[in-house]
């Protein structure tokens with residue numbers, strides 16, 4: 001039976017996720033606390049528990065013994081894994097590095113968490129699909145990753161499911177955020193330094209702000225009342241799609257970024273001309289799905305959460321860069 005959350009919105013996050021002062025707050029162990037997503041989680045997860053944030057210095061996840069040690073020492077109720085090998089093109093020539101981070105480490109985390117009765121929150125990718133479908137992908141649609149990155153991320157999902165650990169796997173897509181480098185920041189930089197930019201227009205997906213993923217994760221966890229219920233995760237354990245609403249393509253997204261950059265005075269009127277190109281002509285080392293738009297209906301049905309359109313988040317993110 002599914003968990004039925006009340007309908008929630010992101011604007012209610014700070015109001016709903018209030019501290020429950022008369023109960024012991026759950027302990028959350030966060031791996032990857034300085035990534036695009038991890039840095040947002042480190043901030044927002046404090047609304048649902050005591051967060052122990054770990055960066056590579058605190059635990060290199062390639063060291064499987066170190067993962068086991070830190071989970072056994074901290075004894076969290078919940079492990080959150082925001083680490084990944086995310087360099088999609090580089091993974092084609094470094095498959096073993098991608099496998100260690102994306103497949104082996106999540107499996108080790110899940111088994112170590114299960115041993116102490118903890119749950120696991122993990123993130124996966126739209127690139128587990130081959131992109132041949134015309135429709136938005138649902139969680140139970142057949143997977144067929146085309147790249148090393150996609151294959152190793154899928155293997156990580158499988159390792160978690162096989163561990164028996166209660167888990168939430170959130171598949172997301174086209175992530176950008178304040179931390180690190182990403183498409184939004186690259187377009188803003190290149191638009192003012194190049195005369196022309198060629199951007200792929202034949203890949204469909206949903207650009208998703210890491211803050212939205214982190215806030216949604218927090219809303220989900222808040223709705224589960226971790227500290228007041230036993231087996232709080234087992235009812236809802238499974239895989240969920242979690243992306244911005246609405247589909248676009250990289251070319252349209254780039255045009256929107258430039259328009260927003262100009263509106264917020266990050267860019268002048270004189271910017272690079274944006275031209276549409278094809279995936280084949282661009283020739284990136286890793287194949288990408290032509291359609292990787294994900295259907296978020298299961299998330300909405302289970303937790304009562306609807307995610308805003310990608311244009312809303314992009315506007316908020318770029319406005320924030322400008323202020």
Ligand SMILES: NC(=O)c1ccc[n+]([C@@H]2O[C@H](COP(=O)([O-])OP(=O)(O)OC[C@H]3O[C@@H](n4cnc5c(N)ncnc54)[C@H](OP(=O)(O)O)[C@@H]3O)[C@@H](O)[C@H]2O)c1
Nearest residue numbers: 034035036037056060061083084086123125172173174175
């Ligand atoms: N980025 C996207 O477009 C995208 C799309 C779909 C799904 N996702 C998924 O969303 C999740 C979050 O991605 P993101 O965009 O936040 O990635 P990100 O910014 O690249 O962050 C990845 C994090 O993993 C850490 N990490 C990598 N290898 C490590 C190691 N050996 N030991 C310890 N830490 C290590 C990195 O630490 P360092 O900073 O020290 O390297 C960084 O903090 C991932 O599961 C990813 O697969 C991302």
